[in-house]
Amino acid sequence: MVLLKGNASCQGCPHSIAFKALSYLENPIVLMPAGCSTVIAGLHPNSSLEIPCVHVPFPATPAVSYGLSTGLKKRGIKANVVAWMGDGSVDISYSLLTGSALRNDDIIVIVVDNEAYMNTGVQSSGTTFWKAKTTTSPKGKREERRDVALQMALHRVPYVATASIGYMRDFIKKVKKAGKVEGFRFIHVHCPCPPGWGFESSKTVEIARKAIQCRAWILWEYENKKFRISNISKKARGNGLKDYLLSQARLRHLSDEDIEEIRRRIEEEWKLLEHLEKL
Amino acid sequence: MGQKKLLTGNHAIAEAVKIAKPDVIAAYPITPQTPIVEKLAEMTENGELDAEFVRVESEYAALSVILGAISAGARGFTATSSQGLLYMYEVCWWVAGSRLPMVMAIATRAIGAPWNIHGDHNDIIVLRDTGWIIGMVENAQEAFDMTLQAFKVSEEVSLPFAVGLDGFQLTHTAEVVEIRDYELPKRKLLPHTIEPSSKFALNAVTSGIPKLKARHEQAKDLEKAKEIIKEVDKEFPVSYGGLVEEYKLEDADYIVVMMGGWCGDAKDAIDLLRKDGIQIGMLRLRFLRPFPTKEIEKLDGNILVVDRSNSDYRGVLGLEVSAIKNGIKNVITGFGGMELDTQDFVKIFKKFVNNEIKDVEWWYGSAER
Ligand SMILES: Cc1ncc(C[n+]2csc(CCOP(=O)(O)OP(=O)(O)O)c2C)c(N)n1
Ligand SMILES: [Mg+2]
Numbered sequence: 052m053v054l055l056k057g058n059a060s061c062q063g064c065p066h067s068i069a070f071k072a073l074s075y076l077e078n079p080i081v082l083m084p085a086g087c088s089t090v091i092a093g094l095h096p097n098s099s100l101e102i103p104c105v106h107v108p109f110p111a112t113p114a115v116s117y118g119l120s121t122g123l124k125k126r127g128i129k130a131n132v133v134a135w136m137g138d139g140s141v142d143i144s145y146s147l148l149t150g151s152a153l154r155n156d157d158i159i160v161i162v163v164d165n166e167a168y169m170n171t172g173v174q175s176s177g178t179t180f181w182k183a184k185t186t187t188s189p190k191g192k193r194e195e196r197r198d199v200a201l202q203m204a205l206h207r208v209p210y211v212a213t214a215s216i217g218y219m220r221d222f223i224k225k226v227k228k229a230g231k232v233e234g235f236r237f238i239h240v241h242c243p244c245p246p247g248w249g250f251e252s253s254k255t256v257e258i259a260r261k262a263i264q265c266r267a268w269i270l271w272e273y274e275n276k277k278f279r280i281s282n283i284s285k286k287a288r289g290n291g292l293k294d295y296l297l298s299q300a301r302l303r304h305l306s307d308e309d310i311e312e313i314r315r316r317i318e319e320e321w322k323l324l325e326h327l328e329k330l
Numbered sequence: 331m332g333q334k335k336l337l338t339g340n341h342a343i344a345e346a347v348k349i350a351k352p353d354v355i356a357a358y359p360i361t362p363q364t365p366i367v368e369k370l371a372e373m374t375e376n377g378e379l380d381a382e383f384v385r386v387e388s389e390y391a392a393l394s395v396i397l398g399a400i401s402a403g404a405r406g407f408t409a410t411s412s413q414g415l416l417y418m419y420e421v422c423w424w425v426a427g428s429r430l431p432m433v434m435a436i437a438t439r440a441i442g443a444p445w446n447i448h449g450d451h452n453d454i455i456v457l458r459d460t461g462w463i464i465g466m467v468e469n470a471q472e473a474f475d476m477t478l479q480a481f482k483v484s485e486e487v488s489l490p491f492a493v494g495l496d497g498f499q500l501t502h503t504a505e506v507v508e509i510r511d512y513e514l515p516k517r518k519l520l521p522h523t524i525e526p527s528s529k530f531a532l533n534a535v536t537s538g539i540p541k542l543k544a545r546h547e548q549a550k551d552l553e554k555a556k557e558i559i560k561e562v563d564k565e566f567p568v569s570y571g572g573l574v575e576e577y578k579l580e581d582a583d584y585i586v587v588m589m590g591g592w593c594g595d596a597k598d599a600i601d602l603l604r605k606d607g608i609q610i611g612m613l614r615l616r617f618l619r620p621f622p623t624k625e626i627e628k629l630d631g632n633i634l635v636v637d638r639s640n641s642d643y644r645g646v647l648g649l650e651v652s653a654i655k656n657g658i659k660n661v662i663t664g665f666g667g668m669e670l671d672t673q674d675f676v677k678i679f680k681k682f683v684n685n686e687i688k689d690v691e692w693w694y695g696s697a698e699r
Contacts, residue, residue: 078526079526080524080525080526080528082398089534089535090535092531092534092535093531093534093535094534094535094536094537095531095533095534095535095536095540096530096534096540097534098530098531098534100531102526103524103525103526103527103528103529103530103531103532104531104532104534105398105401105524105531105532105533106531106532106533106534106535107394107397107424107533108394108420108421108424110390110420111390111391111394111397111420111421111424113391114356114386114390114391114392114394114395114398115394115395115397115398115401116398117384117395117398118354118356118384118394118395118396118397118398118399118400118401118402118406119398119399119401119402119524120398121353121354121382121384121395121398121399121402121404122353122354122398122399122400122401122402122403122404122406123402123404123525124382125353125354125382125399125402125404126353126402126403126404128402128525128526129526130525130526146387146388146391147387147388147390147391147394149387150386150387150388150391154384154385
């Protein structure tokens with residue numbers, strides 16, 4: 052257990068599920084920018100995490116993580132330093148994140164992506180789903196969505212993966228793998244958020260699985276310079292997109308044409324990954 | 331006696347940092363600070379200095395890397411100036427609030443807009459409220475000495491220390507600097523050092539009273555730093571006088587209060603006026619934080635504060651000093667690399683002695699406004 056009972060997470064919080072994966076790392080230290088996780092981690096002087104936790108300014112996580120990792124190394128202490136970032140944190144830390152990847156900093160970045168700035172009240176972020184309503188995109192998001200994991204892989208770092216809290220065994224396997232590698236490691240975790248997306252708090256895992264089945268979220272790994280679509284996503288048939296979209300209040304306004312456009316975009320992403328896998 | 335070398339202010343700082351043996355250095359280039367980090371990069375690459383030199387993508391990242399390193403108990407150093415200091419400003423608060431020691435050199439320079447890369451003090455003064463210790467040196471030797479002392483003081487009070495030196499005037503002019511025989515103790519580990527075995531969260535959410543308390547403790551320790559600065563100064567191979575340097579103050583009826591590199595020229599002007607029988611002296615502020623309140627309270631005479639930065643219509647030092655003394659005069663000048671020589675100071679000081687200086691006066695010298 053990394054996250055203790057009685058913490059401040061909402062019912063059905065995906066982040067609180069994701070935290071479990073950290074218990075599979077040796078000597079973990081987690082660094083946390085502002086976000087829902089900051090609140091979940093507890094009020095001073097208490098901590099709801101069983102591992103050491105360092106709270107950092109919202110845009111600073113990759114660099115502070117690397118400083119900590121280097122400082123400990125200088126003192127001869129081994130640790131797995133984890134930058135635990137939200138999707139909003141990715142937006143505001145982007146230059147530090149690519150800088151860290153370029154240097155191949157010895158850290159693990161885990162992005163818990165609930166597709167919006169949830170802690171500040173559901174504002175649109177770089178990864179917010181196409182056309183999704185948020186408080187800053189009340190008619191639906193018009194911009195692209197950022198594929199941050201792919202962008203990180205193009206820095207030719209040792210390990211990149213996508214994961215989902217709907218498939219914890221796969222996520223944990225990837226975290227374990229990352230823990231054994233040195234250098235910059237990046238895992239992008241899909242985290243459906245009940246209050247932010249508008250679905251029942253008992254359905255977090257169900258929605259996360261639907262996302263995988265319809266390929267709105269695709270699981271893959273990049274290792275030894277090779278892309279590989281993970282088995283779970285290979286087996287997924289790409290069915291149930293409409294059901295996935297309409298089971299969330301943020302997407303319930305979509306017309307049939309909107310859904311077709313989203314289907315096209317998902318197919319493009321899938322084809323790109325298939326292509327990368329063949330390289 | 332240590333070895334003597336011809337060094338610019340920037341290289342004097344790099345030499346002092348080498349003696350302090352930081353574990354981690356991270357910095358980003360900006361004129362006029364750049365030669366400090368270039369020198370340190372060279373020293374680490376050729377093995378003179380066993381530090382990790384991190385090539386970061388911004389000043390924000392530079393200070394963030396150091397924040398991480400010092401949380402892990404390592405010794406850290408960075409340097410910046412002007413726009414770079416503003417760019418890392420959020421992290422400045424975090425370093426001080428985390429109660430962690432480190433040293434940063436600030437090659438003081440104007441802030442845009444409009445663009446200007448030359449010297450004044452408008453950058454370093456933005457640190458005033460952060461909780462950092464802020465020193466300001468007069469020459470390359472003091473830059474060297476204060477940098478070494480900074481590590482010691484900072485680690486004693488667990489507060490970060492900024493060493494200011496005037497852009498170009500000090501950063502890019504060479505002087506003979508004595509390399510002191512001085513050894514720093516190893517950095518001691520604080521109770522909140524982060525290791526995998528640590529059983530707490532650092533900087534978790536607070537509300538109300540715990541925040542007030544944290545800030546209060548920080549303020550108290552900044553006060554405490556006054557004594558430590560004085561002690562460290564006293565035990566150093568040369569002493570500068572602690573928080574301030576008194577120059578011909580004993581019998582002075584007229585007192586100028588200033589800080590930084592131009593104090594040298596102003597002292598020459600004081601010497602000239604003294605030859606004419608004018609009893610004038612200087613209180614040179616070596617520290618902006620903690621502010622030398624007692625030393626200013628003690629002053630007995632007419633006070634003129636000469637500023638290289640402003641807030642509202644007044645100079646920043648003018649504002650600080652007027653919180654302690656009534657009826658001071660305040661001259662604001664020297665922005666954006668505007669040079670003042672001894673004769674300029676003679677003119678200003680004569681006007682001051684003749685009671686011809688307005689309460690607040692923006693000084694253009696003989697230049698057209
Ligand atoms: C520099 C700065 N800008 C804005 C904020 C306000 N802020 C705090 S958390 C947050 C959004 C967090 O979103 P995300 O990273 O996606 O995490 P989530 O809460 O969704 O898990 C924002 C905008 C801040 N703390 N610092
Ligand atoms: Mg988010």
